[in-house]
Amino acid sequence: MNPDLEKILKELEPYRERKVRVHPKQAALVVIDMQNYFNRIVQPILKNLLKVIQSCRQIDIPIIFTQHGHTDPPADGGVLGQWWGELILQGTKDWRFLPEIRMESTDTILPKKRYSAFYETDLDSILRSKGIQDLIISGVMTNLCCETTARDAFMRDYRVFFLIDGKATGKDDHHLATLKNLGFGFATLLTCEELIQNLKLK
Numbered sequence: 462m463n464p465d466l467e468k469i470l471k472e473l474e475p476y477r478e479r480k481v482r483v484h485p486k487q488a489a490l491v492v493i494d495m496q497n498y499f500n501r502i503v504q505p506i507l508k509n510l511l512k513v514i515q516s517c518r519q520i521d522i523p524i525i526f527t528q529h530g531h532t533d534p535p536a537d538g539g540v541l542g543q544w545w546g547e548l549i550l551q552g553t554k555d556w557r558f559l560p561e562i563r564m565e566s567t568d569t570i571l572p573k574k575r576y577s578a579f580y581e582t583d584l585d586s587i588l589r590s591k592g593i594q595d596l597i598i599s600g601v602m603t604n605l606c607c608e609t610t611a612r613d614a615f616m617r618d619y620r621v622f623f624l625i626d627g628k629a630t631g632k633d634d635h636h637l638a639t640l641k642n643l644g645f646g647f648a649t650l651l652t653c654e655e656l657i658q659n660l661k662l663k
Contacts, residue, residue: 466626466652469637473625476644483622483651483659489523489593490514491578493600493607493628495562496528498555503601506629507561509653510599513627516657518565523591525569527578529606530556537574576609585617597622597656598648603630604639611648621648624656 470477492514495503517524530551534542542548549556564570571582578584588596596619598611607628611621623643630636644650651659 463626469625469640470652472637473640473644473650476641477650479649481620481622481649482662483595483597483656485520485522485660487592488595488597488622489525489588489591490517490597490599491584491610492524492526492562493578493598493610494527494529494602495559495600496549496555497557497559498529498549499601499629500559502629502631503559506627507559510624510627511561513597513599513624513653513656516660517597518567520660521567522597522660523567523569523593525571525578525584525587526558526562526564527571527573527600527606527610528556528558529573531574539575541575576606577613578606578610579613579617588619593619595620595622597624599624599627601629603628604635605630608639608643611643615647622656623648623650625650625652627653627656 514524529549531537531548532551534548538548569587571578571584573582596614598607600607611623614621625640640650
């Protein structure tokens with residue numbers, strides 16, 4: 462095991478006491494914002510995440526890729542644009558998915574303009590139409606889009622599974638703080654390998 466991951470898991474022990482299993486037939490994987498803009502912070506988790514995507518595809522778990530982007534930041538950026546000062550523009554290189562992320566015809570691409578993948582999108586209706594109850598959340602950034610989406614999912618009565626080493630952000634303390642908060646009140650925390658083994662149980 463990666464020594465850094467082992468250290469994180471030790472610190473997360475009090476937040477991983479709930480032993481909830483993913484039910485593959487009612488699960489979906491949401492892969493958040495794996496775009497060129499986040500290339501640098503994504504690299505440490507990319508290998509893990511590609512394995513998760515492959516495992517989900519092998520047993521026909523629906524995969525939804527969110528893609529953050531704006532056409533006119535003053536008009537569609539809201540407070541998010543005011544807060545950060547710059548936003549990802551649709552059609553630019555930063556907006557495009559990382560080359561390692563290869564879509565298949567069964568995948569869903571979900572455009573979004575806010576942290577939450579539920580905000581003014583069709584995500585909830587897509588999930589309900591497929592009978593999804595278990596939501597596996599991965600991608601970037603742990604403490605912004607991933608965390609907000611996880612909280613929104615929980616409030617909509619989805620069972621949330623949050624991948625410890627299948628998401629990333631700019632600072633380790635932000636990553637760990639999110640994991641602790643979500644593990645306490647919103648989500649089951651799993652490593653990518655734990656999820657993959659879980660999915661094999663069916």
